[in-house]
Amino acid sequence: MVQQEVLDRVFASLADPQRRRILVRLGEGPATIGELAEPVGMTLTGMKKHVQVLEAAGLIVTEKVGRSRQCRLGPAPLDDAMAWIGFYQRLWARKLDGLDAYFTLRNGTEGTSS
Amino acid sequence: MVQQEVLDRVFASLADPQRRRILVRLGEGPATIGELAEPVGMTLTGMKKHVQVLEAAGLIVTEKVGRSRQCRLGPAPLDDAMAWIGFYQRLWARKLDGLDAYFTLRNGTEGTSS
Numbered sequence: 001m002v003q004q005e006v007l008d009r010v011f012a013s014l015a016d017p018q019r020r021r022i023l024v025r026l027g028e029g030p031a032t033i034g035e036l037a038e039p040v041g042m043t044l045t046g047m048k049k050h051v052q053v054l055e056a057a058g059l060i061v062t063e064k065v066g067r068s069r070q071c072r073l074g075p076a077p078l079d080d081a082m083a084w085i086g087f088y089q090r091l092w093a094r095k096l097d098g099l100d101a102y103f104t105l106r107n108g109t110e111g112t113s114s
Numbered sequence: 115m116v117q118q119e120v121l122d123r124v125f126a127s128l129a130d131p132q133r134r135r136i137l138v139r140l141g142e143g144p145a146t147i148g149e150l151a152e153p154v155g156m157t158l159t160g161m162k163k164h165v166q167v168l169e170a171a172g173l174i175v176t177e178k179v180g181r182s183r184q185c186r187l188g189p190a191p192l193d194d195a196m197a198w199i200g201f202y203q204r205l206w207a208r209k210l211d212g213l214d215a216y217f218t219l220r221n222g223t224e225g226t227s228s
Binding site: 004007008009011012014015016017020023024029030073078079081082084085086087088089091 | 118121122125126128130131134137138141142147187193195196198199200201202203
């Protein structure tokens, strides 16, 4: 159940281009909220909201440094999300294998000459 | 830009445990909205909404068959989402490599015996 909630938060976090950009930017190294906001022309308040969503999902961690808040990638990356998508893709591939087998069967011997 | 919107929709679709369950169920084969709703005790209206979200993201396709609507996995699975997460994970791994190099440097020769 907790695991499901983690996936909910992670996928919801990723459902926004600005938040995906923040993750890519932090992949280059830590940044303050101001440094994240400035290049994309966003207000500090707007950026703070995105940062809070990402932090609640465990994708980033933040720390007060002097008067600003430093952000960096969190300790738990997207392994769970990746594992889930991988599982789904295997299901999907299996479905294709099934279709392939079906058409091979239906087409008899005419199937696989190139 | 369009690519970003596809990712937005795919990730938003996945941010719900019920919708993830639908995908897993359809991995086993097509099902009507009624067949998806019944085992999880959901109303047809509630299930229809989830199905519409998944269909708008291209994750499933539906087709009217007689009086019911048949659902199956869509032609475009989660490749884009997987690619994006993979990219992020490589960024994250590179950051870890950087940390590793830093600690190796800092600890001098004492690091890698055992």
